[in-house]
Amino acid sequence: MAYTATAASHSEKPFKFSGADFKRWQQKMLFYLTKLSVSWFLTEEPLVVTDDDIDTQRWTAIDAWNHSDFLCRNYILNSLDDVLYGIYCFVKTAKELWNSLEKKYKTFLDYRMVDAKFVMSQVQEIQIIIHDLLAEGMEINEPFQVVAIIEKLPSMWRYFKNYLKYKRKELKLKELIVRLRIEEDSRTSDAKAYKKAMEAKEKESLTESGNAQMR
Structure with missing residues:
Protein backbone atom coordinates (compact mmCIF):
# COMPACT_ATOMS: atom_id res chain seq x y z
CA MET A 1 0.00 0.00 0.00
CA TYR A 105 10.35 35.18 -6.31
CA LYS A 106 7.76 36.00 -3.66
CA THR A 107 9.65 39.19 -2.73
CA PHE A 108 9.05 40.58 -6.22
CA LEU A 109 5.38 39.59 -6.31
CA ASP A 110 4.59 40.88 -2.81
CA TYR A 111 6.74 44.02 -2.89
CA ARG A 112 4.71 47.13 -2.09
CA MET A 113 6.00 50.67 -1.92
CA VAL A 114 5.31 52.69 1.23
CA ASP A 115 4.71 56.39 1.71
CA ALA A 116 7.42 56.69 4.38
CA LYS A 117 10.27 56.12 1.89
CA PHE A 118 11.30 57.95 -1.28
CA VAL A 119 9.66 56.39 -4.32
CA MET A 120 12.84 56.44 -6.41
CA SER A 121 14.79 54.50 -3.78
CA GLN A 122 12.02 51.87 -3.81
CA VAL A 123 12.03 51.78 -7.61
CA GLN A 124 15.75 51.02 -7.43
CA GLU A 125 15.04 48.15 -5.02
CA ILE A 126 12.52 46.71 -7.49
CA GLN A 127 15.00 47.06 -10.35
CA ILE A 128 17.64 45.16 -8.35
CA ILE A 129 15.16 42.33 -7.73
CA ILE A 130 14.25 42.26 -11.43
CA HIS A 131 17.92 42.28 -12.43
CA ASP A 132 18.58 39.25 -10.20
CA LEU A 133 15.58 37.41 -11.64
CA LEU A 134 16.68 38.15 -15.21
CA ALA A 135 20.16 36.87 -14.35
CA GLU A 136 18.56 33.59 -13.28
CA GLY A 137 16.83 33.22 -16.63
CA MET A 138 13.36 34.46 -15.70
CA GLU A 139 11.64 36.25 -18.58
CA ILE A 140 10.28 39.66 -17.52
CA ASN A 141 9.55 41.83 -20.53
CA GLU A 142 9.67 45.62 -20.39
CA PRO A 143 5.87 46.25 -20.55
CA PHE A 144 5.43 43.95 -17.54
CA GLN A 145 8.13 45.84 -15.62
CA VAL A 146 6.38 49.14 -16.39
CA VAL A 147 3.00 47.82 -15.20
CA ALA A 148 4.54 46.24 -12.08
CA ILE A 149 6.24 49.46 -10.98
CA ILE A 150 3.08 51.52 -11.57
CA GLU A 151 0.93 49.04 -9.63
CA LYS A 152 3.34 49.08 -6.67
CA LEU A 153 3.28 52.88 -6.21
CA PRO A 154 2.26 53.94 -2.66
CA SER A 155 -1.18 55.21 -1.65
CA MET A 156 -0.23 58.91 -1.67
CA TRP A 157 0.60 58.54 -5.36
CA ARG A 158 -2.79 57.09 -6.29
CA TYR A 159 -3.84 59.99 -8.58
CA PHE A 160 -0.53 60.00 -10.41
CA LYS A 161 -0.74 56.20 -10.53
CA ASN A 162 -4.15 56.39 -12.25
CA TYR A 163 -2.73 58.92 -14.70
CA LEU A 164 0.16 56.59 -15.54
CA LYS A 165 -2.22 53.67 -16.10
CA TYR A 166 -3.69 55.51 -19.08
CA LYS A 167 -0.20 56.18 -20.42
CA ARG A 168 1.41 52.80 -19.77
CA LYS A 169 1.00 51.52 -23.35
CA GLU A 170 3.06 54.47 -24.54
CA LEU A 171 5.65 54.37 -21.75
CA LYS A 172 9.05 52.77 -21.98
CA LEU A 173 10.78 51.83 -18.73
CA LYS A 174 13.31 54.67 -18.97
CA GLU A 175 10.51 57.17 -19.64
CA LEU A 176 8.60 55.92 -16.61
CA ILE A 177 11.68 56.32 -14.40
CA VAL A 178 12.15 59.90 -15.66
CA ARG A 179 8.50 60.78 -14.99
CA LEU A 180 8.64 59.33 -11.49
CA ARG A 181 11.82 61.24 -10.70
CA ILE A 182 10.33 64.53 -11.97
CA GLU A 183 7.14 63.95 -9.98
CA GLU A 184 9.03 63.14 -6.80
CA ASP A 185 11.32 66.17 -7.19
CA SER A 186 8.24 68.35 -7.66
CA ARG A 187 6.56 66.90 -4.57
CA THR A 188 9.72 67.34 -2.51
CA SER A 189 10.05 70.96 -3.66
CA ASP A 190 6.38 71.68 -2.88
CA ALA A 191 6.73 70.11 0.56
CA LYS A 192 9.78 72.25 1.35
CA ALA A 193 8.03 75.42 0.13
CA TYR A 194 4.94 74.59 2.23
CA LYS A 195 7.07 73.94 5.31
CA LYS A 196 8.94 77.21 4.81
CA ALA A 197 5.68 79.14 4.40
CA MET A 198 4.21 77.59 7.55
CA GLU A 199 7.35 78.41 9.55
CA ALA A 200 7.22 82.03 8.32
CA LYS A 201 3.52 82.26 9.21
CA GLU A 202 4.17 80.85 12.67
CA LYS A 203 7.03 83.30 13.21
CA GLU A 204 4.84 86.19 12.09
CA SER A 205 2.08 85.08 14.44
CA LEU A 206 4.49 84.90 17.38
CA THR A 207 5.83 88.39 16.57
CA GLU A 208 2.33 89.87 16.43
CA SER A 209 1.42 88.15 19.70
CA GLY A 210 4.54 89.56 21.36
CA ASN A 211 3.84 93.08 20.11
CA ALA A 212 0.27 92.91 21.39
CA GLN A 213 1.46 91.96 24.87
CA MET A 214 3.89 94.91 24.94
CA ARG A 215 1.13 97.45 24.29
Whole structure:
Protein backbone atom coordinates (compact mmCIF):
# COMPACT_ATOMS: atom_id res chain seq x y z
CA MET A 1 0.00 0.00 0.00
CA ALA A 2 2.85 2.37 0.80
CA TYR A 3 4.28 1.82 -2.68
CA THR A 4 0.92 2.62 -4.30
CA ALA A 5 0.56 5.85 -2.32
CA THR A 6 4.06 6.97 -3.31
CA ALA A 7 3.45 6.17 -6.96
CA ALA A 8 0.20 8.11 -6.90
CA SER A 9 1.98 11.06 -5.31
CA HIS A 10 4.69 11.07 -7.97
CA SER A 11 2.01 11.18 -10.66
CA GLU A 12 0.90 14.52 -9.15
CA LYS A 13 4.33 16.09 -9.57
CA PRO A 14 3.97 19.83 -10.35
CA PHE A 15 5.05 21.51 -13.56
CA LYS A 16 8.67 22.58 -14.02
CA PHE A 17 9.20 26.01 -12.51
CA SER A 18 11.00 28.41 -14.86
CA GLY A 19 10.36 31.68 -13.04
CA ALA A 20 6.69 32.29 -13.88
CA ASP A 21 3.59 31.57 -11.76
CA PHE A 22 5.63 31.10 -8.58
CA LYS A 23 2.65 31.07 -6.19
CA ARG A 24 0.83 28.40 -8.19
CA TRP A 25 3.98 26.28 -8.48
CA GLN A 26 4.70 26.72 -4.76
CA GLN A 27 1.21 25.57 -3.77
CA LYS A 28 1.39 22.53 -6.04
CA MET A 29 4.90 21.72 -4.82
CA LEU A 30 3.84 21.95 -1.17
CA PHE A 31 0.90 19.61 -1.83
CA TYR A 32 3.22 17.20 -3.65
CA LEU A 33 5.76 17.17 -0.81
CA THR A 34 2.98 16.74 1.75
CA LYS A 35 1.69 13.68 -0.12
CA LEU A 36 5.23 12.29 0.00
CA SER A 37 5.40 12.99 3.77
CA VAL A 38 8.51 15.18 3.51
CA SER A 39 7.02 18.69 3.63
CA TRP A 40 8.08 19.17 7.25
CA PHE A 41 11.71 19.36 6.08
CA LEU A 42 10.83 22.78 4.63
CA THR A 43 10.68 24.22 8.15
CA GLU A 44 12.80 21.88 10.29
CA GLU A 45 16.38 22.68 11.27
CA PRO A 46 18.97 19.93 10.62
CA LEU A 47 19.67 17.56 13.48
CA VAL A 48 23.05 18.17 15.08
CA VAL A 49 25.39 15.70 16.76
CA THR A 50 28.97 16.09 17.96
CA ASP A 51 31.81 13.88 16.74
CA ASP A 52 32.38 12.46 20.21
CA ASP A 53 28.74 11.45 20.67
CA ILE A 54 28.60 7.65 21.03
CA ASP A 55 24.81 7.34 21.08
CA THR A 56 24.16 5.01 18.12
CA GLN A 57 20.43 5.77 18.09
CA ARG A 58 21.16 9.47 17.69
CA TRP A 59 23.54 8.79 14.79
CA THR A 60 20.89 6.56 13.21
CA ALA A 61 18.35 9.37 13.55
CA ILE A 62 20.81 11.80 11.95
CA ASP A 63 21.35 9.47 8.99
CA ALA A 64 17.60 9.01 8.54
CA TRP A 65 17.03 12.78 8.73
CA ASN A 66 19.78 13.50 6.19
CA HIS A 67 18.39 10.90 3.80
CA SER A 68 14.83 12.27 3.96
CA ASP A 69 16.06 15.86 3.64
CA PHE A 70 18.11 14.78 0.61
CA LEU A 71 14.95 13.36 -0.98
CA CYS A 72 12.89 16.48 -0.22
CA ARG A 73 15.61 18.77 -1.57
CA ASN A 74 15.89 16.78 -4.80
CA TYR A 75 12.13 16.61 -5.30
CA ILE A 76 12.21 20.41 -5.35
CA LEU A 77 15.31 20.62 -7.56
CA ASN A 78 13.81 18.20 -10.08
CA SER A 79 10.78 20.50 -10.36
CA LEU A 80 12.99 23.39 -11.52
CA ASP A 81 13.96 23.94 -15.13
CA ASP A 82 17.57 23.35 -16.16
CA VAL A 83 18.67 26.98 -15.71
CA LEU A 84 17.31 27.28 -12.17
CA TYR A 85 18.51 23.78 -11.32
CA GLY A 86 22.04 24.83 -12.19
CA ILE A 87 21.75 27.85 -9.90
CA TYR A 88 20.19 26.16 -6.87
CA CYS A 89 21.66 22.64 -6.97
CA PHE A 90 24.44 23.68 -4.56
CA VAL A 91 22.02 24.65 -1.76
CA LYS A 92 22.56 22.18 1.07
CA THR A 93 19.15 21.60 2.68
CA ALA A 94 15.51 21.51 1.60
CA LYS A 95 14.63 24.35 3.99
CA GLU A 96 17.41 26.58 2.67
CA LEU A 97 16.39 25.83 -0.93
CA TRP A 98 12.70 26.51 -0.26
CA ASN A 99 13.44 29.77 1.57
CA SER A 100 15.84 30.93 -1.15
CA LEU A 101 13.23 30.45 -3.87
CA GLU A 102 10.52 32.11 -1.80
CA LYS A 103 12.70 35.06 -0.88
CA LYS A 104 13.66 35.63 -4.50
CA TYR A 105 10.35 35.18 -6.31
CA LYS A 106 7.76 36.00 -3.66
CA THR A 107 9.65 39.19 -2.73
CA PHE A 108 9.05 40.58 -6.22
CA LEU A 109 5.38 39.59 -6.31
CA ASP A 110 4.59 40.88 -2.81
CA TYR A 111 6.74 44.02 -2.89
CA ARG A 112 4.71 47.13 -2.09
CA MET A 113 6.00 50.67 -1.92
CA VAL A 114 5.31 52.69 1.23
CA ASP A 115 4.71 56.39 1.71
CA ALA A 116 7.42 56.69 4.38
CA LYS A 117 10.27 56.12 1.89
CA PHE A 118 11.30 57.95 -1.28
CA VAL A 119 9.66 56.39 -4.32
CA MET A 120 12.84 56.44 -6.41
CA SER A 121 14.79 54.50 -3.78
CA GLN A 122 12.02 51.87 -3.81
CA VAL A 123 12.03 51.78 -7.61
CA GLN A 124 15.75 51.02 -7.43
CA GLU A 125 15.04 48.15 -5.02
CA ILE A 126 12.52 46.71 -7.49
CA GLN A 127 15.00 47.06 -10.35
CA ILE A 128 17.64 45.16 -8.35
CA ILE A 129 15.16 42.33 -7.73
CA ILE A 130 14.25 42.26 -11.43
CA HIS A 131 17.92 42.28 -12.43
CA ASP A 132 18.58 39.25 -10.20
CA LEU A 133 15.58 37.41 -11.64
CA LEU A 134 16.68 38.15 -15.21
CA ALA A 135 20.16 36.87 -14.35
CA GLU A 136 18.56 33.59 -13.28
CA GLY A 137 16.83 33.22 -16.63
CA MET A 138 13.36 34.46 -15.70
CA GLU A 139 11.64 36.25 -18.58
CA ILE A 140 10.28 39.66 -17.52
CA ASN A 141 9.55 41.83 -20.53
CA GLU A 142 9.67 45.62 -20.39
CA PRO A 143 5.87 46.25 -20.55
CA PHE A 144 5.43 43.95 -17.54
CA GLN A 145 8.13 45.84 -15.62
CA VAL A 146 6.38 49.14 -16.39
CA VAL A 147 3.00 47.82 -15.20
CA ALA A 148 4.54 46.24 -12.08
CA ILE A 149 6.24 49.46 -10.98
CA ILE A 150 3.08 51.52 -11.57
CA GLU A 151 0.93 49.04 -9.63
CA LYS A 152 3.34 49.08 -6.67
CA LEU A 153 3.28 52.88 -6.21
CA PRO A 154 2.26 53.94 -2.66
CA SER A 155 -1.18 55.21 -1.65
CA MET A 156 -0.23 58.91 -1.67
CA TRP A 157 0.60 58.54 -5.36
CA ARG A 158 -2.79 57.09 -6.29
CA TYR A 159 -3.84 59.99 -8.58
CA PHE A 160 -0.53 60.00 -10.41
CA LYS A 161 -0.74 56.20 -10.53
CA ASN A 162 -4.15 56.39 -12.25
CA TYR A 163 -2.73 58.92 -14.70
CA LEU A 164 0.16 56.59 -15.54
CA LYS A 165 -2.22 53.67 -16.10
CA TYR A 166 -3.69 55.51 -19.08
CA LYS A 167 -0.20 56.18 -20.42
CA ARG A 168 1.41 52.80 -19.77
CA LYS A 169 1.00 51.52 -23.35
CA GLU A 170 3.06 54.47 -24.54
CA LEU A 171 5.65 54.37 -21.75
CA LYS A 172 9.05 52.77 -21.98
CA LEU A 173 10.78 51.83 -18.73
CA LYS A 174 13.31 54.67 -18.97
CA GLU A 175 10.51 57.17 -19.64
CA LEU A 176 8.60 55.92 -16.61
CA ILE A 177 11.68 56.32 -14.40
CA VAL A 178 12.15 59.90 -15.66
CA ARG A 179 8.50 60.78 -14.99
CA LEU A 180 8.64 59.33 -11.49
CA ARG A 181 11.82 61.24 -10.70
CA ILE A 182 10.33 64.53 -11.97
CA GLU A 183 7.14 63.95 -9.98
CA GLU A 184 9.03 63.14 -6.80
CA ASP A 185 11.32 66.17 -7.19
CA SER A 186 8.24 68.35 -7.66
CA ARG A 187 6.56 66.90 -4.57
CA THR A 188 9.72 67.34 -2.51
CA SER A 189 10.05 70.96 -3.66
CA ASP A 190 6.38 71.68 -2.88
CA ALA A 191 6.73 70.11 0.56
CA LYS A 192 9.78 72.25 1.35
CA ALA A 193 8.03 75.42 0.13
CA TYR A 194 4.94 74.59 2.23
CA LYS A 195 7.07 73.94 5.31
CA LYS A 196 8.94 77.21 4.81
CA ALA A 197 5.68 79.14 4.40
CA MET A 198 4.21 77.59 7.55
CA GLU A 199 7.35 78.41 9.55
CA ALA A 200 7.22 82.03 8.32
CA LYS A 201 3.52 82.26 9.21
CA GLU A 202 4.17 80.85 12.67
CA LYS A 203 7.03 83.30 13.21
CA GLU A 204 4.84 86.19 12.09
CA SER A 205 2.08 85.08 14.44
CA LEU A 206 4.49 84.90 17.38
CA THR A 207 5.83 88.39 16.57
CA GLU A 208 2.33 89.87 16.43
CA SER A 209 1.42 88.15 19.70
CA GLY A 210 4.54 89.56 21.36
CA ASN A 211 3.84 93.08 20.11
CA ALA A 212 0.27 92.91 21.39
CA GLN A 213 1.46 91.96 24.87
CA MET A 214 3.89 94.91 24.94
CA ARG A 215 1.13 97.45 24.29
